[in-house]
Amino acid sequence: MPRLRYLLTKLGQVLVTLLAVVTFNFYLFHVLPGDPIRLLARAGNLQPEDIARLRQLFGLDQSLPVQYLVYLRDLATGNLGMSLTYRQPVSDILAQRIVNTVELLTVATVLVVVIGIVAGVVAAARRGTRADAGTVIVSLFFWSLPTFWTGLMLIFILGVYFHAFPISGSGTPGVFYTSPIAQLEDFLPHLVLPSLTLVLVDIGQFVLITRSSLIDVLTEDFILTAKAKGLSARQVLWRHGVPNAMLPVVTTSALYVSLVVGGAIQVETVFSWPGMGRLIYDAVLRRDYPLIEASFLLFAVTVILVNFVSDLLYLWIDPRVRNA
């Protein structure tokens, strides 16, 4: 049962990694800064008795291991603390913002993956030609663009100069929509520039990985066999080449998530998109530590889980594992 064993191993690894991330988070926000109450007290005007009360509440008068257990208990019960800026439970704030980021990243990722893979396939098929070299250079060029600067340029050119698209927010503010269609009609133009930025910056990676993976595959024996059988070049490419080339692409997706999280922070900041990226940025500016801590944990956990899903996908499509 190699498949099951693989699954269980991966699951075990994920759980260990999650625990490691949680512990790392604890270290980062509770041990490294020295005195977390000092951080909380920075919000201002805490009387000595308030500080003592907080200390007790967070178990800070206990030893470090006990504090750690208190921390784990809080996490398990969904208690992520109170935001210093909003005076609200952090979990409430996260819940409001995460939807916006998911919307943005989903659209961007779909576009990146689809366009990137197609462009990579086309480039691999035309290996050695000028078009191929051009694709490689253009991909590397886009890869070198700083995400935030690309966003600024798009604002400048398409937003300010040509007035083509809105340059901030996820919708016209203060408007009450008459129907879901109306909301969508307002939402989509606002989505264009932020997602375009993400697509431009991240697409190069997919193009290059697809291209190199496909070139690899196209030199294998079974491709020659397929050609000898009389299949057209297009059939060979799309039916036999591409599916087998997808494995490394899936592995890269995991790395992509880590990158795109960073991209989301920059894009949401530049375009005032009300999502998780902008939330962690604002929280860092204000040193709202409970909010920073929860946001960081959320990002890390998301990346780990996406990696896990891609490992599962690997399980599904890797012929070696499948056929063993």
Next chain:
Amino acid sequence: MNRWRTTWTLAVTVALLFTACSGGATAVPAAPSPTTGGPAAAATGGAPAPAATPSSQPLRIGWLSEPDTMNPLTTYSTEAVEVLQLVYDKLLDYDLNLKPEPELATGYAYSSDGKSITYQLRTGVLWQDGQPLTADDVAYTYNLIHDNNLGQYAQFLTDLTSVQTPDPSTVVLNFSAPQAFDPALVIPIVPKHIWSKMNAKAIESYANDTPIGSGPFKFVQWQKGASLTLARNGGWWGRPLPAPATVTWILYGNSDVMGQALRSGEVDIIPQVPPTVYDGLTGAPDIKTLALPSFSFHHIGFNVSTNPKSGGNPLLRQLAVRQALEYAVDRNQLVQLCLAGHGEPGDTIVPAGLTDWHLAIPASQQLNNDPAKAKQILDAAGYTVRDSSGVRQAPNGAKLEFRLIAIATTDEDVCAAHLFQNAAAAVGIKLDLQTLDTNTLGNTVYNSSAPNWDIFVWGWDSGTPDPSYMLGVPLCSQIGGNNDVYYCDKQYDALYNQQATTLDPVARKAITDQMQQMYYQNAAYLIMWYQDKLQAYRTDTWTNWTPVPGGLMFNFTRDNYLHIRPAH
């Protein structure tokens, strides 16, 4: 960032102004009228509102930061105060001339000893949930704040002894001493029938997500991180009803984008515009830019604490060093480069916007822009350059090197800090700059038991349109309170108490002038500028904006919201 500073006050003592007298006009709001404990005096002031009929048009305002909460009694943010002043009413308010006008109280009168104020309440006022507003609500609110030392308004009620409600339309506030500043002008009234269900502890963390007030607008929704909306309250007692059907504040992450939003018509007004964006908007089609004097300044503060536990560099306690730093700086350059020219060079602690009270130091006596003089002073005090570092040292080797802190997100302060560094270096003083977030800087500066800093850059907004507020900051009694530089001068304190009891405005001004002069010469503050309040608004959506010193919005008065009309 600025009003927030008022919350560090533990006790602002502005009392001791006795009543008895000649109705000489003073600039003190709610000046007690002559009285023998008799009939209520009607609050005057307030131009009659022009006929603004209710419209279906929305008012959209752009801002760069959001409120912290919708709880008017625990908030520390200017944005929250701005929104909640429309949802809640006060007993009295400021009109467009910044004079008191009636609101929930139609009239008021001081007792003969000045320690009690009786307010006549308006009848037929309803809360936004339909319940009637009575004197009980007023009493509840004032007692709640006072008994629990709740929020930023507690400082105005420290002398409150009791609140009486002889009938549902009358409230009597009793104080232990006469109050020069009437707290009725700032305290919002909250509904007892909602708030009394919670105990004080719960109120402290009460978010008040759907605030119910008695004001001209009622709360609709707040999408955190995006926008906050109020709608006109058709049941409001005031007439005429305000024209805007809704008021929406829209959060922008960046001032440039906010300026773009004004150009594209996404917002109608941006009431606080940074200088460079303001200049970019000047002359844009259908947009008017307006600069108004403010009641604010930005300053450099020197740690002059004599507390043995203070971590501040003791060399700053020498007047010569501080005065040299004052002479090193060119305030005009700061205004030109950090405010793009939108402000005045600063001198004394009472902002220039308070025209009746501000003392302008004559140019020849200003401690400003004379690096040669600065070097002279330092030479005379024994600080000379002895090595290649260019930094002056005392004979015992102590270097003139200080730590400088500023708030990273306040661009004009960071700009000023850099220019200050250059200016100080030019006269042989080294400043090491570190930028911090607001909370960290506040806690560093206000660590009164052991302040461990040398020099900071920050700002003040005057909490009231009366000089006592700013003059009261450097009092000895304010150490542990507002006094951010730990200045203490008994003579200054004596003069403060004197001016607080002097009714004759001419005599009072003589004293306040003297105080301003003293504080200026002692150079614990280096007041860099009095910034203009910059706003920009569209001319094709709303009209009848009335310029008021202090700004169209984010000011002591809310009346611009009530007076504007659709442009068509």
Next chain:
Amino acid sequence: MAAVAIVDEQDRSSLAAVRANIGLAWADPIGRVGFFLLALTFLVALVGPVLFPFNPADVGATAASILQPPTAQHWLGTDELGRDVFRETISGSQISLLVGLLATAISMLAGTVVGLGAGYSRGPIGALMMRITDFFLVLPTLPLIIVLAAIIGQSLSVIILVIGLTSWASTARIVRSQVLSLRERVFIDRVRALGATDLRITVVHILPNVLPLIFANTVLVIAGSILSEATLAFLGLGDPVHVSWGTMLHYAFEVGAAGRGAWWYLLPPGIGIVVVVLGFTLIGYTLDRIVNPRLRNR
């Protein structure tokens, strides 16, 4: 085709291998473009500040000098303090490059040491080092960088340290997998039989063979570090005193350069970043194909 310079058992001169790889990269058209871009960058960074020194204290006189378009006096106009943008951009190149190179040095050092250790040690220590590497690989980089900057501080040295500490894992993984395959080679057994210690084997015999790979990876890490510094500075978490390209863009964004049409403030620092990063990326991509035999035939 082009000879691939991998160090074999007899030839231990890895520096020669690296040099040969560089030559191969130069021969490749994509690599050559990269070299030109880098040459341009280093020319600007080294010679520029000498010819056109930038004095941060050299501010404008009045408000009228703020954000002015290019003139004969200021070739790229002025910034929000009336300072010359052309000289500021040249000066910024030094900071951006310095941070990028130093952060990479830390990253490469840490990555190589951990990678060697994880690859060569058998048993629990090796496994632990690998786990730690995988853990750092999975942490999202930018959130980690900004969190560390917020907690530790915002000076230049902290930024260098933080960027270095968040980028070593990919190097470690590459080194480790190479070491794993090298470990099984016959000549290692021979050397061990002759009495060489593990440390000696690692440093003298294995490391030289990994060097070309490390070198290729270093180039790409430099590109990433420069981007990280620019992003950090843009987000306002950079060193407030030293003006890098990212810092310039931060202030450009803050003071509304886009709305003012101040393209002279927005374009030069951004183009600078793109040129440098592209230069390193092109060379890194080329070296990657040279060093990695599987990619050889592209």
